[in-house]
Amino acid sequence: MIGIGIIGAGGISRAHANGYMQLSDLAEIVAVADIDYDRARSAANQWGVKHAFSDYQQMLKLDQIDAISVCTYTKAHSQPSIDALHAGKHVLVEKPMAATADEAIQMAKASSQSNKILMVGMKWRFMPEVLAAKAFIDNSKLGDIYYAEAIGWQHRGIPGRTFIQKETAGGGAFMDNGVYTLDTVLYLMNHPKPVSVAGSSANIFGHSTDGNWDPDQFNVEDFGTALVRFEGGITLFFAHSWAINFREQWQMRIAGNRGSAEIYPFSNPKLRLMHGGYNDLTEFTPADLPEGSIDINYEIKQFVNAIENELSSPIPADTFLYTNLIFDAIYQSTDLGREVKVDIPDFL
Ligand SMILES: NC(=O)c1ccc[n+]([C@@H]2O[C@H](COP(=O)([O-])OP(=O)(O)OC[C@H]3O[C@@H](n4cnc5c(N)ncnc54)[C@H](O)[C@@H]3O)[C@@H](O)[C@H]2O)c1
Numbered sequence: 001m002i003g004i005g006i007i008g009a010g011g012i013s014r015a016h017a018n019g020y021m022q023l024s025d026l027a028e029i030v031a032v033a034d035i036d037y038d039r040a041r042s043a044a045n046q047w048g049v050k051h052a053f054s055d056y057q058q059m060l061k062l063d064q065i066d067a068i069s070v071c072t073y074t075k076a077h078s079q080p081s082i083d084a085l086h087a088g089k090h091v092l093v094e095k096p097m098a099a100t101a102d103e104a105i106q107m108a109k110a111s112s113q114s115n116k117i118l119m120v121g122m123k124w125r126f127m128p129e130v131l132a133a134k135a136f137i138d139n140s141k142l143g144d145i146y147y148a149e150a151i152g153w154q155h156r157g158i159p160g161r162t163f164i165q166k167e168t169a170g171g172g173a174f175m176d177n178g179v180y181t182l183d184t185v186l187y188l189m190n191h192p193k194p195v196s197v198a199g200s201s202a203n204i205f206g207h208s209t210d211g212n213w214d215p216d217q218f219n220v221e222d223f224g225t226a227l228v229r230f231e232g233g234i235t236l237f238f239a240h241s242w243a244i245n246f247r248e249q250w251q252m253r254i255a256g257n258r259g260s261a262e263i264y265p266f267s268n269p270k271l272r273l274m275h276g277g278y279n280d281l282t283e284f285t286p287a288d289l290p291e292g293s294i295d296i297n298y299e300i301k302q303f304v305n306a307i308e309n310e311l312s313s314p315i316p317a318d319t320f321l322y323t324n325l326i327f328d329a330i331y332q333s334t335d336l337g338r339e340v341k342v343d344i345p346d347f348l
Helices: 013-021 037-047 056-060 078-086 101-114 128-138 173-188 296-308 317-336
Strands: 002-007 027-033 051-053 067-070 090-094 118-121 145-153 194-202 223-230 235-241 249-256 259-263 271-275
Touching (some): 002 296, 013 067, 056 078, 078 101, 118 317, 128 259, 128 271, 173 249
Parallel strands (some): 145 235
Antiparallel strands (some): 145 249, 249 259
16 A cells, blocks of 8 residues: 655645545555644535644655645755655656746755655646657658747636745746646657746735735746757747737647648547648648546556556656746846847756
């Protein structure tokens, strides 16, 4: 039986708890920790869990715990993940991996030093359309990839609470939703190395008193765009907004000289795969998609399965951290008003 500890007992922890409870023959939640002890205790009572802590370090001392779900707000992802890995526990950390590239790099290092799984909870990696596109691309159906788009225009999607403060969320629309499209596109392209970024991020609606958030607390971006250059001359256009006066539109598109992959996660058709030449480009979207799901239960199942069968991380930290490198570069480019270089850590 795999013993589970959950750090952070807020909104998303319930989905993690539910995922483990669905796997009761393989995993058991042993403890919950939250800096707000009452929240930890109440979650533990609700889930029938024995131990509740206000200090996760106490929880990490429990030998019955083999693995940890880090469900804290983003600014508190890195330290608990690093401490858990050093305590010999496997870690499933919520998306985004971390608030900064530095934090993400330290997490990836802790995972390789401890030889424990560090998986980032990015459920879109298991979306059937993403899996179909990945197989198509890995089969060289796009030829040479030269351009990609990761776009999420939300019409009215500004959240509240811990999501709108840099001190807890690390950033705004990029950390909350930009990470979904950016990571998916980087994954589909097999993680080309980013070289430079010209980007811009801004707080457009956050200052407004029209919303159901506190404008005085809102200090993150709700909008941003970037052009990312990669090795090999590939470019990627990234754009995300929590609120824009366009209709809602999300898309992840990759173009090669012999084909393309397009995913529209919230509209139909969701997937379009093309292959061929200039005069005979043909649609190859499969009628039957591979098995997969964006349900968090499915993600939890992959984590537990990897531990059970001593597999490597289903969503490894050393690939995921490219999202943090690019977000850092967009913030830096915004501050400097020019294109900036992306520094890739030596171990990548
Ligand atoms: N995968 C998804 O679909 C999905 C959905 C929502 C949120 N998320 C991610 O999950 C994370 C948490 O989101 P949420 O909505 O649950 O946030 P939340 O603010 O509701 O909960 C975070 C909890 O972490 C606790 N916490 C903070 N620092 C801690 C520490 N050092 N030790 C113990 N507890 C600590 C807080 O007290 C709070 O209870 C975010 O990173 C977010 O991006 C993912």
